[in-house]
Amino acid sequence: MMTQQTLIPGVAGILDETRRWMRPAMQDAADRLHPGPRQISGFTFGWREADGTPRDGDGGKGVRPALAGLAAAAAGGRPEDAAPGAVAVEFVHAFSLVHDDIMDGDELRRHRQTAWKAYGIGAAVLAGDGLLALALDTLARSGNAEAVTRLTGVLVELVNGQAADSAFEDRAWSGPQAVTVDEYIAMAVGKTASLLGCAASVGWILGGGDAAGAGLMDRMGRHLGLAFQAVDDVLGIWGDPAVTGKAVHNDLRQGKKSLPVVAALSAGTAGLADLLAGRPDDPARALRAADLIEKAGGRRFTADLAEQELAAALAIIDEIGGGATPGLRAVAEYVVRRLA
Amino acid sequence: MMTQQTLIPGVAGILDETRRWMRPAMQDAADRLHPGPRQISGFTFGWREADGTPRDGDGGKGVRPALAGLAAAAAGGRPEDAAPGAVAVEFVHAFSLVHDDIMDGDELRRHRQTAWKAYGIGAAVLAGDGLLALALDTLARSGNAEAVTRLTGVLVELVNGQAADSAFEDRAWSGPQAVTVDEYIAMAVGKTASLLGCAASVGWILGGGDAAGAGLMDRMGRHLGLAFQAVDDVLGIWGDPAVTGKAVHNDLRQGKKSLPVVAALSAGTAGLADLLAGRPDDPARALRAADLIEKAGGRRFTADLAEQELAAALAIIDEIGGGATPGLRAVAEYVVRRLA
Numbered sequence: 001m002m003t004q005q006t007l008i009p010g011v012a013g014i015l016d017e018t019r020r021w022m023r024p025a026m027q028d029a030a031d032r033l034h035p036g037p038r039q040i041s042g043f044t045f046g047w048r049e050a051d052g053t054p055r056d057g058d059g060g061k062g063v064r065p066a067l068a069g070l071a072a073a074a075a076g077g078r079p080e081d082a083a084p085g086a087v088a089v090e091f092v093h094a095f096s097l098v099h100d101d102i103m104d105g106d107e108l109r110r111h112r113q114t115a116w117k118a119y120g121i122g123a124a125v126l127a128g129d130g131l132l133a134l135a136l137d138t139l140a141r142s143g144n145a146e147a148v149t150r151l152t153g154v155l156v157e158l159v160n161g162q163a164a165d166s167a168f169e170d171r172a173w174s175g176p177q178a179v180t181v182d183e184y185i186a187m188a189v190g191k192t193a194s195l196l197g198c199a200a201s202v203g204w205i206l207g208g209g210d211a212a213g214a215g216l217m218d219r220m221g222r223h224l225g226l227a228f229q230a231v232d233d234v235l236g237i238w239g240d241p242a243v244t245g246k247a248v249h250n251d252l253r254q255g256k257k258s259l260p261v262v263a264a265l266s267a268g269t270a271g272l273a274d275l276l277a278g279r280p281d282d283p284a285r286a287l288r289a290a291d292l293i294e295k296a297g298g299r300r301f302t303a304d305l306a307e308q309e310l311a312a313a314l315a316i317i318d319e320i321g322g323g324a325t326p327g328l329r330a331v332a333e334y335v336v337r338r339l340a
Numbered sequence: 341m342m343t344q345q346t347l348i349p350g351v352a353g354i355l356d357e358t359r360r361w362m363r364p365a366m367q368d369a370a371d372r373l374h375p376g377p378r379q380i381s382g383f384t385f386g387w388r389e390a391d392g393t394p395r396d397g398d399g400g401k402g403v404r405p406a407l408a409g410l411a412a413a414a415a416g417g418r419p420e421d422a423a424p425g426a427v428a429v430e431f432v433h434a435f436s437l438v439h440d441d442i443m444d445g446d447e448l449r450r451h452r453q454t455a456w457k458a459y460g461i462g463a464a465v466l467a468g469d470g471l472l473a474l475a476l477d478t479l480a481r482s483g484n485a486e487a488v489t490r491l492t493g494v495l496v497e498l499v500n501g502q503a504a505d506s507a508f509e510d511r512a513w514s515g516p517q518a519v520t521v522d523e524y525i526a527m528a529v530g531k532t533a534s535l536l537g538c539a540a541s542v543g544w545i546l547g548g549g550d551a552a553g554a555g556l557m558d559r560m561g562r563h564l565g566l567a568f569q570a571v572d573d574v575l576g577i578w579g580d581p582a583v584t585g586k587a588v589h590n591d592l593r594q595g596k597k598s599l600p601v602v603a604a605l606s607a608g609t610a611g612l613a614d615l616l617a618g619r620p621d622d623p624a625r626a627l628r629a630a631d632l633i634e635k636a637g638g639r640r641f642t643a644d645l646a647e648q649e650l651a652a653a654l655a656i657i658d659e660i661g662g663g664a665t666p667g668l669r670a671v672a673e674y675v676v677r678r679l680a
């Protein structure tokens with residue numbers, strides 16, 4: 001599958017280099033688990049098939065660890081100084097995917113079965129708990145209390161973001177009970193952006209950086225995360241199925257109140273709420289809904305937000321400065337512009 | 341319901357006093373959750389009915405917080421100095437119950453619906469995650485890195501203990517693949533005892549105690565936890581249904597490889613393995629299995645272990661000494677001798 005990785009100079013090298021120090025650190029942490037949850041973790045990371053057969057995969061691009069490593073370098077350390085934080089953030093990300101797939105009943109992720117589908121709900125709940133426990137213990141053992149407190153605070157945000165997203169499902173499509181753009185953004189900051197902020201700020205701290213810089217890195221990562229979510233929401237409606245691996249107009253068919261939808265509805269588009277409330281399963285109605293959202297400016301609003309947030313992230317990267325700037329800029333662009 | 345609480349001088353007062361500083365600290369932490377998981381937490385703690393109606397309950401006796409408070413006092417602090425650790429341990433305990441009930445498919449706990457039964461699996465998974473996130477963040481915010489690292493290490497033990505317990509279900513009832521007594525004890529240390537050790541050692545640290553004393557407190561709590569588990573296993577077979585709220589011979593009917601069973605099987609009792617493998621659902625066969633286990637010495641072995649572990653815990657309490665000794669002794673005896 002073609003990605004824009006090749007279009008952004010240096011990103012492939014950064015991601016490869018990050019994997020070099022990440023993989024052993026992740027393996028060391030995962031090896032502390034009982035064989036049951038350990039096998040599910042290996043499956044989740046793409047290291048193994050569901051039956052335990054070794055597999056040559058890496059389960060995702062590893063942008064969070066790359067951000068952490070670059071932030072450590074920006075603070076004057078080596079990228080691998082960020083390893084305990086990078087492992088922690090990557091394990092928290094994996095934990096959240098495993099549990100979210102249970103909550104959402106999703107059976108596929110990255111063209112493979114989800115953990116609960118392959119191993120059962122109970123085993124997947126426990127494997128997620130194990131990933132979270134290892135995340136926290138790996139970072140706590142590094143002895144950096146400030147980094148730990150950043151991660152635990154973000155954990156609370158993650159749970160509340162997921163809870164808010166879940167509660168959106170029961171909200172009205174129009175009227176005073178409808179989801180607002182501000183509510184959507186607050187949800188996305190908790191559910192998605194906070195962990196990218198954590199990756200960058202914890203990496204900075206582990207690289208020897210100060211508290212003020214950690215605050216900047218956190219803001220940078222959050223801008224980036226929000227930009228990523230906005231792009232993801234555009235792709236969820238208008239993305240090419242051959243690239244996204246999902247159906248055309250997937251988010252509309254699933255009745256998701258994503259940002260283009262919320263933005264279009266808040267503009268008061270006639271007929272859109274009724275159309276969406278009926279879950280437009282057939283292609284023609286889904287296409288009509290997508291067109292209404294686009295005409296109402298929902299797509300443009302979301303794409304503009306992504307650009308603004310990326311620009312804000314890049315401005316902070318430039319403000320921090322130093323030798324890691326080109327790498328951070330490249331990964332930031334990659335996170336937002338990646339196609340899959 | 342009659343409990344032995346009244347028979348151990350001072351315990352009722354200690355538990356009441358602990359609730360005085362625990363309840364507001366728990367409420368403050370729980371209030372940080374999104375309304376969805378917050379409501380489930382309130383239900384789990386016995387503060388609310390499933391529909392959100394306030395309820396005058398306290399969801400358990402609070403022996404872990406009491407241990408933490410007494411350990412803080414033993415270290416020279418005030419009991420309430422242990423509050424962040426006590427909240428953390430109590431929330432971790434609640435998290436493990438909510439997730440374990442999903443894994444085990446249990447529909448009732450303490451004569452009430454379990455969280456997943458009342459709210460659905462997805463919401464219960466998230467509420468458990470929220471309790472765990474708050475546990476960690478509450479302790480991390482207290483600024484004591486040593487206490488945090490103790491808790492995160494115990495989290496890994498908890499997950500591995502639960503995984504081991506779950507894996508026991510698929511093991512043979514006899515032969516070289518049968519669960520050994522040592523394996524059972526290692527499982528129980530992780531799943532049950534480690535968190536009591538954490539309550540005591542973290543309380544000690546938050547009360548201003550040193551590392552050597554924290555190690556002693558951890559060992560004390562683990563002995564206590566193992567004694568508790570042994571007593572629980574005896575009650576799981578021979579407990580009075582009117583007191584335990586479970587069926588006669590409950591653990592045998594459910595095919596649980598509890599300690600009396602494992603000990604009896606390792607003694608090579610003729611016919612017992614076959615009887616248990618068939619899940620003795622009818623009262624007569626369950627009674628026969630219980631009698632075989634008792635004749636093979638499984639009950640005696642387990643009861644003796646409980647007494648030895650309690651004695652070991654009390655010896656450490658006496659070794660530590662100081663004004664908190666009577667309170668710690670009383671709670672230790674209460675944990676092990678309590679009927680429900």
